[in-house]
Amino acid sequence: MEELLLRVVPGLAEQWKGATPDAIARIERIAGRPLPPFYRWFLSRMGQSMGRLAYPTLDFSAQRVLERYAEEWVEPHPRLLLIAHDSKEMMPTSLFYDLDAPARGDALVAAKEEGADEDDLYERFETLREMLAWSALSRFRLDKMPQRCGGTFSGDHPEILSLVEPVMRRLGFKQPVSTGPYCGLYERADAAMICKGMPRHGFDEARSFELGGSDAGVLRKILGEIATASSLNVEVDEWAPALA
Structure with missing residues (x-):
C-alpha cells in the first residue's frame, strides 16, 4: 500500500504526517476493541495529514474524530466508529467503520447522513485500504x-x-x-x-x-x-x- 501511494500521489512522502500514539490509543478506547491493523497503520502515517490524498470535504484526521466524540456530535457505539467527518453543508455523509464486518485486517466503510438511524448505512467499500487505493488511482x-x-x-x-x-x-x-x-x-x-x-x-x-x-x-x-x-x-x- 505504501509503495502504491508514494508512487502515484505527488509529494506524499513529504506531506503525510501521522497521529500521535496517544491519539490512536484514545480512538481505540472509543471503539472499545482493538482497531483494525490497517486503520492503525493509516493513523500512524496519515492521522494528521493526508497530503494531496486528502478528500475535499472528508476529514480523516485523528484530531477531528476525537473532537466529534468530545463534542457529543456522535456517541460511542459498539459497532460503528467514526473515521471521517464530512463538512458539506448540504446532506453531509460522514464515514464510519463497521467493526462487526472485518475483512483482511481492515473493516467495511459505510457512509451515514447526519441524524440518520444507525441501520441507515450506505456501504462504500469493503475496506478502507480499497477506498484509499481506488481513490489514488482514480485521481492521480x-x-x-x-x-x-x-x-x-x-x-x-x-x-x-x-x-x-x-x-x-x-x-x-x-x-x-x-x-x-x-x-x-x-x-x-x-x-x-x-x-x-x-x-x-x-x-x-x-x-x-x-x-x-x-x-x-x-x-x-x-x-x-x-x-x-x-x-x-x-x-x-x-x-x-x-x-x-
Whole structure:
C-alpha cells in the first residue's frame, strides 16, 4: 500500500504526517476493541495529514474524530466508529467503520447522513485500504490520462472480478494491492482500470468500471478482450473526452 501511494500521489512522502500514539490509543478506547491493523497503520502515517490524498470535504484526521466524540456530535457505539467527518453543508455523509464486518485486517466503510438511524448505512467499500487505493488511482492516474471511459461488467457469475482478473493479467496488468471481490485495481504503463461493487447488497451480477489509457483504440482493445475471454457483458456508458 505504501509503495502504491508514494508512487502515484505527488509529494506524499513529504506531506503525510501521522497521529500521535496517544491519539490512536484514545480512538481505540472509543471503539472499545482493538482497531483494525490497517486503520492503525493509516493513523500512524496519515492521522494528521493526508497530503494531496486528502478528500475535499472528508476529514480523516485523528484530531477531528476525537473532537466529534468530545463534542457529543456522535456517541460511542459498539459497532460503528467514526473515521471521517464530512463538512458539506448540504446532506453531509460522514464515514464510519463497521467493526462487526472485518475483512483482511481492515473493516467495511459505510457512509451515514447526519441524524440518520444507525441501520441507515450506505456501504462504500469493503475496506478502507480499497477506498484509499481506488481513490489514488482514480485521481492521480486515470484522471490524467488522455482518454477515459466508464461503464459496467455484468453476468451470471457470482464473482464478476474473478473473470476479469485473468484477462487483465494476460494483457500485462498488475494489481498494486490485494483486494476482495467488490474492488478491482489494475495497472500497466499505458493504462489503468478501477472496478467497484457494493458490499453486502447482493449486487454480485455487476461491477462498475473506469478505464483510462493513451487512446480510445487501446481502451477498446482491452474491453474487447474482456468481453471475448470472460463471456461478461461489457457496457460503456461514457467516454471522456467524448468520441467524435
